[in-house]
Amino acid sequence: IEILRDYVAGVGYSDYQKVLPKLKAGLKLDLTWERKNKFDPNAIRVDFEGTKLGYISKKDNAKIHQYREGGAKVTCELTAVNHGNPSHTLLCISVKVSTEPSSQTITQGDQKISG
DSSP states (O other): OOOEEEEETGGGSOOGGGTTTGGTOOEEEEEEEOOOOOSSSOEEHHHHHHHHEEEOGGGGHHHHHHHHHHHEEEEEEEEEOTTTSOGTTTEEEEEEEEEEOOOOOOOOEEEOOOO
């Protein structure tokens, strides 16, 4: 079930240019909860092959955490790369959840949510 379709926030402050040539619609992306993020302790980082692309919008973090805490499996997919657009509308993603049991483990530091 798709719970979110939105642009990746903060792309202009990330290292996205390192992987931009590889980015194509349909790619699976990793989500990581950055518990120690100084701006937002609920921040969810979006990565591709270990490179930070940006973040889930702050307004949508709670929704994803609610599903994660309920044990749902969370996945993230790149739906569009809008070449030529400003960085804040460059990357569009879809976040989905399923009732399939999640294999997440709780840790003290950053916690991988998908991938």
